[in-house]
Amino acid sequence: xxxxxxxxxxxxxxxxxxxxxxxxxxxxxxxxxxxxxxxxxxxxxxxxxxxxxxxxxxxxxxxxxxxxxxxxxxxxxxxxxxxxxxxxxxxxxxxxxxxxxxxxxxxxxxxxxxxxxxxxxxxxxxxxxxxxxxxxxxxxxxxxxxxxxxxxxxxxxxxxxxxxxxxxxxxxxxxxxxxxxxxxxxxxxxxxxxxxxxxxxxxxxxxxxxxxxxxxxxxxxxxxxxxxxxx
Numbered sequence: 001x002x003x004x005x006x007x008x009x010x011x012x013x014x015x016x017x018x019x020x021x022x023x024x025x026x027x028x029x030x031x032x033x034x035x036x037x038x039x040x041x042x043x044x045x046x047x048x049x050x051x052x053x054x055x056x057x058x059x060x061x062x063x064x065x066x067x068x069x070x071x072x073x074x075x076x077x078x079x080x081x082x083x084x085x086x087x088x089x090x091x092x093x094x095x096x097x098x099x100x101x102x103x104x105x106x107x108x109x110x111x112x113x114x115x116x117x118x119x120x121x122x123x124x125x126x127x128x129x130x131x132x133x134x135x136x137x138x139x140x141x142x143x144x145x146x147x148x149x150x151x152x153x154x155x156x157x158x159x160x161x162x163x164x165x166x167x168x169x170x171x172x173x174x175x176x177x178x179x180x181x182x183x184x185x186x187x188x189x190x191x192x193x194x195x196x197x198x199x200x201x202x203x204x205x206x207x208x209x210x211x212x213x214x215x216x217x218x219x220x221x222x223x224x225x226x227x228x229x230x231x
Contacts, residue, residue, distance in 0.1 A: 024049040024202060025070070025171075029079035032065055032226075039065045040076070041226035047204070047219070049084065049170075052197050054213030055206040057223030063206045064101070066223075067173050070204065071099050084170050084202070097171040098164030104156075108149040112159050113142045119163050126166065134166035135159075137195075139188050153180035161189060165196060172196060172203045178212070190216050 025047040032040040040062050047053045055063040068074045069081060072093035081088040086095060093099075106115055116131040132142040138158040151159065157180050164172055172193070178186045193203050193216065207213055213220050221228050 024051075024084065025204070026082045027066075027079065028082075030066075030069065030076050030081060031078040032069060032074065032076050034065070038226050040069070043079070043226075043228050045221060045228060045230070047202060049202050050197060050200050051218040052193060052203040052205060052216055054217035054220040055204065055223060056208065056210055056213055056220060058208075061223035062226045062228070063223045064175050066228075067101055067175050067204065067206055070094070070171075071097065071101060071173050073101070094171055096167075096169045097173060098167065098169040099173045100157075100160045100164050100177050101173065101175045104160050106148055106159070106163075109147050111145055111147060112140050112151075112155075112162065113144075115148065115159060116163060116166055120166070123167065131166060134162040137165065137192050138162045139185065154182070154185055157181060158185070158189075161192070165192065168199070168201075170201055172201055172205075174203065175206045176208070177205070178207070186212065 027043050027045050030040055030043040031038065039060075043062075043066065055066065057063050065074065069076050070083065070088075072088060072091070075090045083094045084096070088094065107118060110118065112135055113131065116134060117128075120126040120131060135142045138161050140155065140158050140162060148156065148159070157177055161174070161177055164174070174193075178189050181189065193205070196203055205213070205217065219230060221230055
C-alpha cells in the first residue's frame with residue numbers, strides 16, 4: 001500500500017511538472033478578438049521543449065494570429081502564455097526567439113551578408129563565420145553581391161530563415177517559411193529545422209500543406225475558426 005501510494009505520488013508529481021511553464025510552451029485560455037471577430041477562442045495547449053510543432057488550417061483560422069501572440073507582436077484579450085520558463089508580458093517578445101512572420105521588413109539595398117551583419121550589430125554582435133554559416137545552411141552564398149530587392153521569393157524566404165537561426169535561439173516561430181521553395185529547397189529547410197530540434201530548439205511551424213507537416217512535425221494542431229485541436 002505504501003509503495004502504491006508512492007507511485008501515485010510520483011505520477012502526480014510528474015504530471016504537475018510536465019505542465020510547468022519551464023517545460024516548454026503553455027497556453028491557457030488564450031482569447032483574441034479582432035474587429036469584432038474572435039480569432040483565437042479559449043486556446044489551451046502545451047508543447048514540450050525540443051520538438052517541431054505544426055499548425056494548419058485555412059486562411060483566417062487563427063494560426064498566424066497564434067504565432068503573432070507567441071512572438072509578442074499582438075496582445076491577447078484573455079488567458080496566459082508561458083514560454084520556456086517566462087510568462088509572456090504585453091508588449092514583450094520571448095527572450096530567445098527567431099521569428100519569420102510576414103511581412104518581413106529587411107533592407108532592400110543590402111546583400112544577404114550585409115543584412116545579417118546589420119541585424120547582428122543591432123542585437124549583441126556575432127562572429128562573421130557564424131553569419132556565413134547561417135546563410136550557407138539555408139542554401140545562400142555569403143559572397144553573393146545581389147541586393148535583397150533582386151532576390152526571388154524563394155531566396156527571400158531563405159534569408160528570412162537565416163536571420164531567425166543565426167543566433168541559435170531557443171524558440172523558432174515560422175509562418176509558411178517554405179511556401180515559395182521547390183521540393184529540393186523544402187527538403188533543405190526541413191533538414192535545417194531537424195538540426196535545430198536536435199540542438200534543443202522548439203520549433204512552431206505554420207503551413208497550409210498538411211503533407212509537409214506530417215513529414216516534419218512531432219505533433220500537429222488543427223485550427224478552425226479560432227479553436228484548436230490536436231491531430
